[in-house]
Amino acid sequence: MAGRPLHPPVWWSATFEFDRSEELVEAARAATRRFETGTPAEPIYTRWDNPTVRAVEEAVAALENGEDALAFASGMAAISTTLLAFLRQGDHVLALSTLYGGTVELLTDVLPRWGIRVTFADPDELTPDLIRETRPQVVYVESPTNPTLRVLPLRRIAEAAHQVGALAVIDNTFATPVLQQPLMFGFDLVVHSATKALGGHHDVMGGFVVGLRHWLRPIWDMRKLLGGVMDPMVAFMVHRGLKTLALRVFHQCETALQVARFLADHPRVRQVFYPGLPSHPDHTVARAQMRAFGTMVSFAYDGDMAATQALIDRLSVFHRAASLGGVDSLVTQPVTTSHLHVDDTIRQRLGIGPNLVRLSIGIEPAETLIADLRQALEAP
Ligand SMILES: Cc1ncc(COP(=O)(O)O)c(C=O)c1O
Structure with missing residues (x-):
């Protein structure tokens, strides 16, 4: 086809067929290899990957200056899948006290059930010194915060997290990648509720996580298991929203x-x-x-x-x-x-x-x- 669709169309198929079983096996290998090589993989099954969803993932990765992105059914699906991909029993999360309420509930009511300890710090308390003293496995913040719009010094927080080997994760929903790109300040992963400005029209729910492919691989594995992947029609609509x-x-x-x-x-x-x-x-x-x-x-x-x-x-x-x-x-x-x-x-x-x-x-x-x-x- 000489003329290609200018906007990625909706690939509305749950599964994808192959002429020979060998091709299907090779596609399954390529699906995970793409996190090492960055080479595109053939779609197999929409809970793994889907071309419409991949298109919006690539667009959001470019906006955040990230290597790649993964799309989810909601912001909460992105946040919970990301945290569950990295945390183990006995781990400690240092989180901002003014996070979105759903995230606070997840951190307070759900993660401790699996032996994950969570401590909260107010915007003025979440300092590099506190990070160095408490040595968490994950530092999780938002900036600007809800609803008093405090702004955290992101570079200093990411640097302190790395000094103690912690993963630095930020919810960039309030700022959007148009106003700040936290990966440029050293954050490892950026999560989004695409239900907000990325979609932009109060009509779809979605979420993203963006970062190095190295960090996205375990999240992709967890997304396959928890199943909170973005729907292709939603991906189409979010992608349209991104243009403006x-x-x-x-x-x-x-x-x-x-x-x-x-x-x-x-x-x-x-x-x-x-x-x-x-x-x-x-x-x-x-x-x-x-x-x-x-x-x-x-x-x-x-x-x-x-x-x-x-x-x-x-x-x-x-x-x-x-x-x-x-x-x-x-x-x-x-x-x-x-x-x-x-x-x-x-x-x-x-x-x-x-x-x-x-x-x-x-x-x-x-x-x-x-x-x-x-x-x-x-x-x-
Ligand atoms: C900052 C922030 N993060 C995450 C979420 C959760 O996103 P969703 O409602 O798409 O699951 C919200 C929802 O209001 C939010 O405001």
Whole structure:
């Protein structure tokens, strides 16, 4: 065929046939050999590999500057499969305390059942010194963090992890590879919820892990067994989303900065959390490490729990929906959503009160979003 599809089509087949059984055996050998050689392998069975899924994996690997990537049915499938591929009984994970709630549950409720010890550290405590003192097998972080958008010094964390032989893993969902490429700071593996900005349209669920092929091999083996591979149709849709990722993310960041500045000047707002504001504690780190400051903005409203819920209910452009990073702007109250099950003392320590509002900025015009926030904040 002289003309090839410009966008990878959906290869919707669970299995792939061969003319001779010898070819099938050779394809199975090549499927694992590709982690040593990097040479493409023939597809055999979609839980192993699928051409549409491989195409989006290669695209995400290129975006993150990684050697290769693996695609999953969700962000949680990517995270759990990655951790289970490396951890053994008796191992220790040092994790950031402000991780996504599902990851915290996995680390707190599931991994200890198999004798894996997990300790958590707040953004200010997760220092190179702590890593060197505790000597974990895995250091697991996110940056910027949810919902107060703290930014961690990634190069220093990765260096300290390597000094003690730990694997450095980061969830880069909030930043996206458009704003930061943690592999360039020395991280070993980057995980993503593609449900967010990579897909970008709030319509599909997916996840990725990116890194050296050497690290991806055991994760591929584990993905085959746990079965949480990305569906080819989802791969097609995420791949389409990737084509506008940079356009969307930079536009969303610009709007987020305008929204953050508007909120910072508003008398009904007590505090704004956005790394792009010079008042943010990690503004300097964010400036050095990120290409723009992200699509998420949080703020503390001048009101109690009920008043904050009423404020959120007055918004008409922002959707009251859990998720982030896509084209539609979303609003949540972290104490009733992402941090509902987090202990109150921990929430207080992390600055997550009942008056905290989290915004995910979409692609609507900044004036539209600011007008919506203004009418909600200034309603009698
Ligand atoms: C930072 C982060 N990581 C991982 C996940 C989990 O992703 P998924 O919902 O695609 O499983 C989420 C979901 O909200 C998230 O916000």
